[in-house]
Amino acid sequence: MADEGSPAPDSGRPLRVAVVGAGPAGIYTAEALTRRAPVPVTVDLIDRLPTPFGLVRHGIAPDHPKMRAIRDTLHRALDDPGVRFVGNVEVGTDVSLDELRTHVDAVVYTYGAALDRPLSVDGEDLPGSLAATDLVAWYCGHPDADLAKVEAALDGVRHAVVVGVGNVALDVARVLARAPQELEPTDMPQHVLDVLAATPVETVTVLGRRGPAQASFTTMELRELDGLEQATVLVDPADLELDAAAEERIAGNRNATRNLAVLRDWAGHRPEPGRVRLQLRFYRRPVRLLGADRVTGVEVERTAVDADGRAVGTGDYEVVPADLVVRSVGYRGQGLPGLPVDTRTGTVPNEDGRVLRDGARSAGEYVAGWIKRGPTGVVGTNKHDARETVASLLADAEAGVIVPSGDRDDLVRTLAARGAEPVLLEDWRAIDAAEVALGATRGRARTTMHDRAALLAAARAAARA
Numbered sequence: 001m002a003d004e005g006s007p008a009p010d011s012g013r014p015l016r017v018a019v020v021g022a023g024p025a026g027i028y029t030a031e032a033l034t035r036r037a038p039v040p041v042t043v044d045l046i047d048r049l050p051t052p053f054g055l056v057r058h059g060i061a062p063d064h065p066k067m068r069a070i071r072d073t074l075h076r077a078l079d080d081p082g083v084r085f086v087g088n089v090e091v092g093t094d095v096s097l098d099e100l101r102t103h104v105d106a107v108v109y110t111y112g113a114a115l116d117r118p119l120s121v122d123g124e125d126l127p128g129s130l131a132a133t134d135l136v137a138w139y140c141g142h143p144d145a146d147l148a149k150v151e152a153a154l155d156g157v158r159h160a161v162v163v164g165v166g167n168v169a170l171d172v173a174r175v176l177a178r179a180p181q182e183l184e185p186t187d188m189p190q191h192v193l194d195v196l197a198a199t200p201v202e203t204v205t206v207l208g209r210r211g212p213a214q215a216s217f218t219t220m221e222l223r224e225l226d227g228l229e230q231a232t233v234l235v236d237p238a239d240l241e242l243d244a245a246a247e248e249r250i251a252g253n254r255n256a257t258r259n260l261a262v263l264r265d266w267a268g269h270r271p272e273p274g275r276v277r278l279q280l281r282f283y284r285r286p287v288r289l290l291g292a293d294r295v296t297g298v299e300v301e302r303t304a305v306d307a308d309g310r311a312v313g314t315g316d317y318e319v320v321p322a323d324l325v326v327r328s329v330g331y332r333g334q335g336l337p338g339l340p341v342d343t344r345t346g347t348v349p350n351e352d353g354r355v356l357r358d359g360a361r362s363a364g365e366y367v368a369g370w371i372k373r374g375p376t377g378v379v380g381t382n383k384h385d386a387r388e389t390v391a392s393l394l395a396d397a398e399a400g401v402i403v404p405s406g407d408r409d410d411l412v413r414t415l416a417a418r419g420a421e422p423v424l425l426e427d428w429r430a431i432d433a434a435e436v437a438l439g440a441t442r443g444r445a446r447t448t449m450h451d452r453a454a455l456l457a458a459a460r461a462a463a464r465a
Contacts, residue, residue: 023054
């Protein structure tokens, strides 16, 4: 698949940069480097998956086609002649960090924060307990999704509990509560659609340890819950009562004010026979998951929010029935072999995007995206973040901290010579076409191919054609 190499370098060659991670942060970084730099720059956009777009492909829920369509915008950066997509290459396995740096003049790490944060309660390891990262990877068709684990957890589920009140938690709750016919037009893999259609969900309960004013979901995501074909959103009016001090605290928070208005509109909803009960319950934190062979319930404690905005227990406990529990309480990053990560924040220590090793700047190493700042913001937040990092890199180039020094062996040729299979842009286009063709067989715009072997087979077929 890898027959595309860079031109032989000469004394006036461009600055070569490797960007590790082809999600939004990586693509925005590549775009800023090639389109805004005052000096010539070429970029190798490296990803361990055979496909680009990161969380846009494998994180945004498939029932949000307009949001997922941002990949059409991101694709324009891949078409830039100064950018080379190099997929199916794992830094730390296929190429070490030290070796990668011998091929380029600078490296920007943009590989995100893929690990979930645990609840750290008893019973969390029971079958039927999943991280949102596991479930989202499965329904988005991520090649590394644990199909057996997720599909065993979903088998026969009637009562699901989602812990967390961010947008990902609402995505999970919405997907579980949707009718099969609502999901059929999406690009979900067919096995995902089949499993969800066979899952007899009756209740989906979303738990927030603090009040609705502290929830981090957006109003747009929240409103969408009330438009599902077979679900009724239920809210306890008592959870929406705020004292004068609390009302004053949120007066300047437009998102919280809008969310409360929406929730109060729903407070009069009543359960309807034959429809999924989608319950939003606030001021409740899980203290343990119950069950022997698998989850059967969640013991929760009623909470109150103190003057500092923290959830404090009240000693009032109840059990919420559940045969599936999905935790969605945050993400954290991990290091690549040879790259430092602050275990407390889950980010690479940095200063304006410059990587810090033992407190000192590491020449030629940079970071952008979630692994730089933590899992905050929306897709577009990564554009400003990437530009800040690129500004630091270009300032270092102007100051002579990084320079196009000497001849560098081409990374793709080196990897191919040792038996690796880098997936380049034309290979990705073949995968893309194969997914569109697969979707057409069922009247969809696309069906995501989840299996890495199938993805690589599509790329190989194009290379042979």
